[in-house]
Amino acid sequence: MGIFKQREREIFDLMASSSEVGGSSADYETMMSTSDVELLKRAWRNEKAAPEILQYEGALVERAKEQIELVEETIEDYVENGKDPLLVSLYQMDLDRTQFLLRSYLRVRLVKIEKFMFHNLKSEEAERRLSEQERVFATKCADDLVKHFEETVLLKLPENYQSVLKQSQISEVDDMVPQPHLDTFVVCRSNNFVSLNLYEEGESPETVEMERGDLYFIRYKIVKGAIESGQIDLI
């Protein structure tokens, strides 16, 4: 037990002083830019809770990838130089957590794309929020599914009923496209004082006012704009 406590003190000393760990870039605090991790965590939480797909944080993802690579190299370096294994293990755990965040963020987005394939390709707003590669993925995914539908069902049906998106030739709009439910309730917290319209424009202008730090359980549609501008976070 006593040895453990001493190790702890050593590690804290190491973390506090930058000169011990060889070079300023190896200081623990700056190893993984904490603000970027915070941003990633926020993007991840919002993405998980929102019923539709949100804007792709391209710059953040790129920075995160670079930093993860950098940390991985540093850790390899340490292992080869026989650095204190407990310290290495701490860095490794921190790296694992950040990698999980990044992977989960991309995964949640892919699942949403899969779920609302046709809607995302039809709605311009949704298409703008995808990254270049996600757009390619969505197109190919939709193609795969259409092909699967055609071979399993559609080509066996009579002619006017063979469309994937419309029920029949008579339908005026694409009525078989599932859309995200924007009316779902979400839990959110406000970062600033925000005043929002509860109803659509033109109807009774009741507003809800949120103070900084207030928690609200409210329909997603209402807070959608505020989330995009960063004033409100989903939990």
Next chain:
Amino acid sequence: MYGRKGYQLLKDFASGEKGQLKPFNSKLFDETIEECDQNHHLMQSLMRKMQQEDLDVQNSRNADHYGALIHHLSLMRNKRCLMAYVYNRAEIVRDLAWRVGLELLDLPSEIQEKLTSLEKEYFKNHSVTLKSYMGKVGIELNVDMVPPKDPYIKVRILDDIDEGIVLSDKTTNFARHSMHFLKRTDAEPYIARGQMEELTD
């Protein structure tokens, strides 16, 4: 009674456990498609009858019109049932790709039996799409599915894997029932396929 087969097809699907597939019910499926054909023929013959009587097919409202309408509605309902069946199964197939693995041969044989050859095609195509996305982004997305608590976990081997494992930091022989202390990211794919189990105590 029109539409009953479509309903039975969906009930068959819903009676399986959520997230699990039952074998593809080709019998009901084909019967529903036959019914669609029937509906279509009857509808067309009714419409032809109206044309022969010199009635405006779009706008006149007589018994034949309503008969044709019923056939049309039944056809649409059957189409929706059929597509819902295929769509929901496809959703589960995609889910399998995430949970178990991207190679068709990695799927346990009980699951492979329940998929039709068309569904297996779809699975392969979807895997290709996923792999190409992951390649472009440069990150593997089907590891690390659970938030990491400990970097190393204790596992027990359930199947005979022996030499088939590549680990990132050591090489060991994996005999059945042996226990090892592995890195979480290395062990995850094997746990997902049921070849190892995590020991939590």
